[in-house]
Amino acid sequence: MAQRIPQTVIDEVRQKTNIVDLIGQYTQLVKRGKEWNGSCPFHEDRRPSLFVDEKKQVFHCFSCGRSGTIFSFLMEKENLTYPAAIESLAQAAGITLDPRYQSQAESPREQRFTAIYQLYSAAQRLYQHILLNTTAGEQALAYLHEQRGVDDELIRQYGIGFVPGDNVLLSYAKEQELSPQLQNDSNLFLTNEAGQSRDRFANRIVWPIANASGQVVGFSGRALDAKNPIKYMNSPESEFFNKGQLLYNFDQVKNNIRQASTAMILEGFMDVMSVNMLDPAIGVATMGTALTSDHVRQIKRLAKKVLLVYDGDQAGQNAAKRSITLIDQEAPEIEVGVIVLPDNLDPDEMRLQRGLPALQNSLQQGVLTPVEFLVSAARTGRNLSNQAQYLDFLKEVMVILKQASPVEQDIQLSRLSEEFGTDKGALQQQLATTTIPKIRQETQGSGLIPPPHIPVEPDLNAYLPGSSLSRIELAERGLIMAMIKSPAMMSYVKSQAGFAFVHSDYQLIMMLIEVYQQNVGSEFDLAKFMDFIQKPALNQKIMAIEREFGDLAVERDAVQDYLRVVMREAPYEHKVNELTQAIRLAKQQHDDSKLIQLSTELINLKRQMQQDRR
Incomplete structure (x- = not known):
């Protein structure tokens, strides 16, 4: 060997x-x-x-x-x-x-992952066989055929399967003499307090989740029993299954995305299957989580345009707003379009109710620019025949248009003037006097940012000049570099009662630094450490940290300042974010008394924060 x-x-x-x-x-x-x-x-x-x-x-x-x-x-x-x-x-x-x-020897970690991946591949094949070829899968197969409009060809294409309630995978694992440790690490089984194991996805239809290379690393299961209170279940987060890094179906359509230079981001697996019945098949989906920076980085390597297809409800609108902002921050060169289907239908519902031609027409003809979408979304929850609400609507729209191109400004102002009878000159004058809230200017650059419903003071998570990072994240990076350069500083930071990094990536990097120092040596070598990690996303952060702090000497006073920011200001940030969200909700609900109370709390909290900084 x-x-x-x-x-x-x-x-x-x-x-x-x-x-x-x-x-x-x-x-x-x-x-x-x-x-x-x-x-x-x-x-x-x-x-x-x-x-x-x-x-x-x-x-x-x-x-x-x-x-x-x-x-x-x-x-x-x-x-x-x-x-x-x-x-x-x-x-x-x-x-x-x-x-x-030679022969491409694998490390113990690689051997462990290989064994887990082999089990996942076997599980997917077993589950699909049960769905398509056994009496145990008949009910699930009938549901997919009759209620979801999915034929056997699609089932094979997407690897869909069914997990019966008789612990079939557990029996397979025992027949193959797979170790209890491997079974536990795979997250494919659940163990009760008595130590008895069972198949995690029992009595569920399962969609396999693959990484960009096509290796199955997880499952998403839908309960077949309508009375089951847990309708959907995903594999838990692990070293190999990270929802913030995985895009459903990306492995199958990445070449299409590259050729079309366009990606379509959806919310559900069935939505992906529906839109990918059309040509070109460029649909992917996030998995029960918001679009992340890692998602955007994967897509921008292949595409110059992204189409967001989210549900038409409030949650879908909010998801679209967040995605517009994130893409503008991470990949401003990417063109963004937003598609809202008629009658708040999702793509799968539209395919089933109105047919593929209607879905195709809506996807092609219903593309809005981010400005169009945000202006439309600003109408939500407002009675625009009421003067006060109309004026409030205009304030929000003007912040949107302030960041738009002159052509889009002119188009939208003309539409508003025609629809509401407001003099276009008056609208142009209001736009000219509109200013973008300071937090938006400092944190988001020149991109198009959905405005808040009320102006807010600069967040304590204030971005420093010339940097896109907050005080808190900069402090975390400074601590990381101090621990890299000095094992003694590592011990000192870890000795601080209650200390933890706010961002989980830095907590993981700290653990890896400690393992590196124990196994490789205390003398730090950037290239050697990056090879030791072998995680592209973390290596990007390490590289950025080294560029920002690599030439600075490790000083105890600086470390104390970093610790103070992370341990004392981060809780403030969390509370400020909670209050800001509550204020926006109160504004939407026109609850003036609640709005005054929350705004007062926010002002007092920020005053206290400023005092603590002194």
Whole structure:
């Protein structure tokens, strides 16, 4: 059996491989100061945004966000495993590997994940066989055929299955002599207090969830029994199943998205299946969570346009607003369109009730610009025949239009003038005197941002000049760098009673730093640490932290300041956010007494925060 490649060999390969020479084979690099600059070979990069640090042997693209080392670059560019990338670069550097280390040996962690993935693949095949070919799956199959309009071909295409209540997967695991530890790690089983296990998704129709490579890493199950209080159940979060990083069906349509340069983001799995009956199939969905930065980064590598197709209810409108803002922050170069289907139908309902041609027509003809959508959404909950509510509506619309192009401003003002009989000149004058609330200017740049219903004071999570990060996240990054440079500082921070990072990524990085210091050594090497992590999203953060704080000395006073911000200001931020949301709700409900009470609480809270800062 092949053995894991020793760290000494990996270090030798790194020392004998110049990252500039390696990346220079894929894109032209030019020396700019201490770094090399060129067009990123992972995406269409009109403005060269790739920077390579020859001394530290790392790279970073400021456009797509990719960061890494010689190994991660080759892994992604040539679709290699970590051991295979090491072998390839060793051969190029003239290093002969001991045969014991070859054949792409897997680490214990990789072996564990491989076993879990094999179990997931087997489970998917078993569940689909039960649905299509056994009496146990007849009821579920009839439901999919008759009520959801899904035929056997679609079932096979999307890997849909059914899990009976007789613990069929548990029996399979025992027949295969899979270890209890593997069964537990897989999250495919539930264990009661008596230590008895059962299939997690029993009596549910299941949709497999795959990562971008097509490997099944989780399931989403719908209860077949209508009386079951838990209608939907997803696999729990784990090292290999992260809803904030996974997009349903992305593995199947990523090539279509690349060719069409367009992605369609929906809310439900059945919605994805319905829109992908049309050509081109470019639909993906988030899984019970809001669109995240990781989602946007995956999409922007392939698409120049994103179509948001959310439900027409208030929750769907809010999700669309958040997504518009997030895409503008993470990928301002992407064109955004918003589709709201008629009568608040979702795509699957429209397909079933009105047919595919009607769905196709609505998807093609119903695309709104973000400005159109936000202006339309501003009507929600308002009686615009009431003068006070109409004027309130106009205030919100003017903030939206203030950030729009002159053409869209003119179009929308003309529509408002025609619909409500308001003089267009008066509307233009109000737009000219409208200012964007300060928090929007400081935190969101020049992009289109859905305005709040009431003006708010700058959040305590105030962004610093020239940075898109909050005081709290900057403090967290400063602490991370201090712990990287000093194991003693790691011990000091961990000794603080009640300390925890606000952002979970930094909590995970802290744990990885500690493991790195214990296993590799206290002397920090950026490239070695990034290879140790092998998590692209975390490596991007590590790279950013190093660029911001890498040249600063570790000082106890600075660490104390960072701790104060994280431990004392973060609770304020949480309370401010709660009050801000409550104020918006009170405004929507026209509850003036509640609005006054909450606004007073918010002002007092921020005054207290300012006093504590002094």
